[in-house]
Amino acid sequence: MLRKVLFVVVALAVAAGVLAQTQTAPPRAASPAGTAAAQVGGKYVEGARGPSYQGGKWIEVIYGRPILRQRTNIFGTGADYGKAVNAGSPVWRAGANQTTRLKTEVPLVFDGKTLPGGEYSVFVELKPGAWTLIFSGWPAQEKYDPNNKAALWGSYGYTPDRDVLRTPMKVSTLPYSMDQFTIAFVDITADGGKLAMMWETTMAVAAFKVGS
Numbered sequence: 001m002l003r004k005v006l007f008v009v010v011a012l013a014v015a016a017g018v019l020a021q022t023q024t025a026p027p028r029a030a031s032p033a034g035t036a037a038a039q040v041g042g043k044y045v046e047g048a049r050g051p052s053y054q055g056g057k058w059i060e061v062i063y064g065r066p067i068l069r070q071r072t073n074i075f076g077t078g079a080d081y082g083k084a085v086n087a088g089s090p091v092w093r094a095g096a097n098q099t100t101r102l103k104t105e106v107p108l109v110f111d112g113k114t115l116p117g118g119e120y121s122v123f124v125e126l127k128p129g130a131w132t133l134i135f136s137g138w139p140a141q142e143k144y145d146p147n148n149k150a151a152l153w154g155s156y157g158y159t160p161d162r163d164v165l166r167t168p169m170k171v172s173t174l175p176y177s178m179d180q181f182t183i184a185f186v187d188i189t190a191d192g193g194k195l196a197m198m199w200e201t202t203m204a205v206a207a208f209k210v211g212s
Contacts, residue, residue, distance in 0.1 A: 035063075061122065134160075
Protein backbone atom coordinates (compact mmCIF):
# COMPACT_ATOMS: atom_id res chain seq x y z
CA MET A 1 0.00 0.00 0.00
CA LEU A 2 2.81 2.36 0.96
CA ARG A 3 4.50 1.63 -2.36
CA LYS A 4 1.34 2.59 -4.26
CA VAL A 5 1.01 5.83 -2.30
CA LEU A 6 4.63 6.75 -3.04
CA PHE A 7 4.13 5.98 -6.74
CA VAL A 8 1.07 8.26 -6.87
CA VAL A 9 2.92 11.07 -5.06
CA VAL A 10 5.90 10.84 -7.41
CA ALA A 11 3.65 10.73 -10.48
CA LEU A 12 1.75 13.81 -9.30
CA ALA A 13 5.00 15.66 -8.62
CA VAL A 14 6.33 14.87 -12.10
CA ALA A 15 3.05 15.95 -13.72
CA ALA A 16 3.07 19.19 -11.74
CA GLY A 17 6.64 19.88 -12.80
CA VAL A 18 5.84 19.28 -16.47
CA LEU A 19 2.76 21.52 -16.23
CA ALA A 20 4.72 24.30 -14.54
CA GLN A 21 7.44 24.09 -17.19
CA THR A 22 4.84 24.23 -19.96
CA GLN A 23 3.18 27.26 -18.42
CA THR A 24 6.42 29.18 -17.86
CA ALA A 25 8.27 28.29 -21.07
CA PRO A 26 8.44 31.28 -23.44
CA PRO A 27 6.63 30.88 -26.76
CA ARG A 28 8.79 29.74 -29.64
CA ALA A 29 9.64 32.47 -32.15
CA ALA A 30 7.63 32.25 -35.36
CA SER A 31 10.74 33.27 -37.32
CA PRO A 32 13.77 31.91 -35.43
CA ALA A 33 17.08 33.77 -35.54
CA GLY A 34 19.78 32.34 -37.77
CA THR A 35 23.36 32.94 -38.83
CA ALA A 36 25.46 32.26 -41.88
CA ALA A 37 29.23 32.36 -41.53
CA ALA A 38 32.38 31.77 -43.54
CA GLN A 39 36.12 32.16 -43.00
CA VAL A 40 38.29 33.35 -45.86
CA GLY A 41 41.88 34.31 -46.54
CA GLY A 42 43.49 31.75 -44.23
CA LYS A 43 45.40 28.54 -44.79
CA TYR A 44 45.93 25.20 -43.09
CA VAL A 45 49.20 24.91 -41.16
CA GLU A 46 50.61 21.60 -39.94
CA GLY A 47 51.03 21.35 -36.19
CA ALA A 48 51.74 18.78 -33.50
CA ARG A 49 48.06 17.75 -33.47
CA GLY A 50 47.54 17.95 -37.20
CA PRO A 51 46.59 20.80 -39.55
CA SER A 52 44.77 23.86 -38.20
CA TYR A 53 43.21 26.74 -40.11
CA GLN A 54 45.10 29.95 -39.37
CA GLY A 55 44.88 33.57 -40.48
CA GLY A 56 41.27 33.36 -41.62
CA LYS A 57 38.90 36.30 -41.40
CA TRP A 58 35.22 35.97 -40.55
CA ILE A 59 32.19 37.01 -42.57
CA GLU A 60 28.87 36.58 -40.78
CA VAL A 61 25.21 37.35 -41.45
CA ILE A 62 22.68 37.47 -38.61
CA TYR A 63 19.03 37.35 -39.67
CA GLY A 64 15.51 36.17 -38.89
CA ARG A 65 14.28 33.06 -40.73
CA PRO A 66 10.60 33.21 -41.72
CA ILE A 67 8.81 29.98 -42.65
CA LEU A 68 6.34 29.47 -45.50
CA ARG A 69 3.81 27.49 -43.45
CA GLN A 70 2.05 26.27 -46.60
CA ARG A 71 2.01 29.68 -48.27
CA THR A 72 2.77 29.74 -51.98
CA ASN A 73 4.02 32.36 -54.42
CA ILE A 74 5.51 34.25 -51.48
CA PHE A 75 7.11 36.98 -53.61
CA GLY A 76 4.08 37.58 -55.81
CA THR A 77 4.01 38.51 -59.48
CA GLY A 78 3.94 41.54 -61.73
CA ALA A 79 3.31 44.91 -60.07
CA ASP A 80 2.73 43.16 -56.74
CA TYR A 81 6.11 41.41 -56.73
CA GLY A 82 7.77 41.75 -53.33
CA LYS A 83 4.90 43.60 -51.65
CA ALA A 84 3.90 40.72 -49.38
CA VAL A 85 7.37 40.36 -47.84
CA ASN A 86 8.15 44.10 -47.88
CA ALA A 87 5.04 44.75 -45.75
CA GLY A 88 4.80 48.38 -46.82
CA SER A 89 8.54 49.09 -46.80
CA PRO A 90 10.42 50.19 -49.94
CA VAL A 91 12.85 47.25 -49.67
CA TRP A 92 12.91 43.81 -48.05
CA ARG A 93 14.74 43.23 -44.78
CA ALA A 94 16.03 39.91 -46.20
CA GLY A 95 14.51 37.93 -43.39
CA ALA A 96 12.19 38.73 -40.50
CA ASN A 97 12.06 40.69 -37.26
CA GLN A 98 15.23 42.71 -36.63
CA THR A 99 17.21 44.22 -39.47
CA THR A 100 19.51 41.69 -41.11
CA ARG A 101 23.14 42.48 -40.32
CA LEU A 102 26.41 41.58 -42.04
CA LYS A 103 29.72 41.69 -40.19
CA THR A 104 32.94 41.29 -42.13
CA GLU A 105 36.54 41.41 -40.95
CA VAL A 106 37.80 41.96 -44.49
CA PRO A 107 36.81 44.18 -47.42
CA LEU A 108 34.50 42.42 -49.88
CA VAL A 109 34.41 43.26 -53.58
CA PHE A 110 31.03 42.90 -55.31
CA ASP A 111 30.92 43.50 -59.06
CA GLY A 112 34.07 45.65 -58.90
CA LYS A 113 32.82 47.74 -55.94
CA THR A 114 34.44 47.43 -52.51
CA LEU A 115 32.55 47.06 -49.25
CA PRO A 116 35.00 48.02 -46.47
CA GLY A 117 35.33 45.75 -43.46
CA GLY A 118 32.75 46.55 -40.79
CA GLU A 119 29.10 45.99 -39.91
CA TYR A 120 26.16 46.80 -42.17
CA SER A 121 22.42 46.48 -42.44
CA VAL A 122 21.34 44.26 -45.34
CA PHE A 123 18.33 44.86 -47.59
CA VAL A 124 17.13 43.60 -50.95
CA GLU A 125 15.28 45.58 -53.60
CA LEU A 126 12.90 43.08 -55.16
CA LYS A 127 11.90 43.13 -58.79
CA PRO A 128 10.82 40.13 -60.90
CA GLY A 129 14.02 38.33 -61.91
CA ALA A 130 16.15 41.29 -60.81
CA TRP A 131 17.14 41.50 -57.14
CA THR A 132 19.53 44.16 -55.87
CA LEU A 133 21.53 43.47 -52.72
CA ILE A 134 21.98 46.56 -50.54
CA PHE A 135 24.53 47.15 -47.79
CA SER A 136 23.54 50.15 -45.71
CA GLY A 137 24.99 52.26 -42.94
CA TRP A 138 21.61 52.47 -41.20
CA PRO A 139 21.96 51.28 -37.56
CA ALA A 140 19.61 48.54 -36.37
CA GLN A 141 17.29 48.55 -33.36
CA GLU A 142 17.76 45.69 -30.89
CA LYS A 143 14.14 46.02 -29.77
CA TYR A 144 11.33 47.61 -31.72
CA ASP A 145 10.87 51.28 -30.81
CA PRO A 146 8.60 53.31 -33.13
CA ASN A 147 9.96 56.53 -31.62
CA ASN A 148 13.56 55.73 -32.50
CA LYS A 149 14.14 57.41 -35.85
CA ALA A 150 17.93 57.05 -35.69
CA ALA A 151 17.88 53.28 -36.22
CA LEU A 152 15.71 50.81 -38.11
CA TRP A 153 13.60 47.82 -37.20
CA GLY A 154 13.55 45.55 -40.23
CA SER A 155 13.36 47.86 -43.24
CA TYR A 156 10.72 50.23 -41.86
CA GLY A 157 11.95 53.80 -42.34
CA TYR A 158 14.68 52.76 -44.79
CA THR A 159 16.02 55.50 -47.04
CA PRO A 160 18.73 55.02 -49.69
CA ASP A 161 20.87 57.95 -48.58
CA ARG A 162 22.90 55.68 -46.30
CA ASP A 163 23.53 52.98 -48.90
CA VAL A 164 27.19 51.96 -48.90
CA LEU A 165 27.04 49.48 -51.79
CA ARG A 166 24.42 48.08 -54.16
CA THR A 167 25.03 45.05 -56.34
CA PRO A 168 22.82 42.95 -58.64
CA MET A 169 21.97 39.38 -57.65
CA LYS A 170 21.59 36.50 -60.08
CA VAL A 171 18.09 35.08 -59.67
CA SER A 172 17.26 31.46 -60.52
CA THR A 173 14.61 28.83 -59.81
CA LEU A 174 15.26 25.98 -57.41
CA PRO A 175 14.15 22.42 -58.28
CA TYR A 176 12.52 22.17 -54.82
CA SER A 177 10.83 24.45 -52.30
CA MET A 178 12.76 25.87 -49.32
CA ASP A 179 10.27 26.08 -46.45
CA GLN A 180 12.43 28.34 -44.28
CA PHE A 181 14.22 31.39 -45.66
CA THR A 182 17.92 30.63 -45.79
CA ILE A 183 21.04 32.75 -46.25
CA ALA A 184 24.22 30.80 -46.97
CA PHE A 185 27.77 31.25 -48.18
CA VAL A 186 28.39 28.96 -51.15
CA ASP A 187 31.35 28.11 -53.40
CA ILE A 188 33.75 29.61 -50.84
CA THR A 189 37.47 29.70 -51.57
CA ALA A 190 40.32 31.55 -49.87
CA ASP A 191 39.75 34.42 -52.30
CA GLY A 192 35.96 34.78 -52.29
CA GLY A 193 32.66 33.07 -52.91
CA LYS A 194 28.96 33.80 -53.16
CA LEU A 195 26.29 35.05 -50.80
CA ALA A 196 23.06 33.15 -51.52
CA MET A 197 19.46 33.72 -50.41
CA MET A 198 16.87 30.97 -50.86
CA TRP A 199 13.16 30.85 -50.16
CA GLU A 200 10.36 28.82 -51.71
CA THR A 201 11.63 28.10 -55.24
CA THR A 202 13.69 31.30 -55.63
CA MET A 203 17.45 31.59 -55.19
CA ALA A 204 19.40 34.84 -55.56
CA VAL A 205 23.18 34.94 -55.49
CA ALA A 206 25.79 37.71 -55.33
CA ALA A 207 29.42 36.79 -56.01
CA PHE A 208 32.24 38.50 -54.12
CA LYS A 209 36.02 38.54 -53.85
CA VAL A 210 38.10 39.18 -50.77
CA GLY A 211 39.59 42.66 -50.97
CA SER A 212 42.84 43.94 -49.59
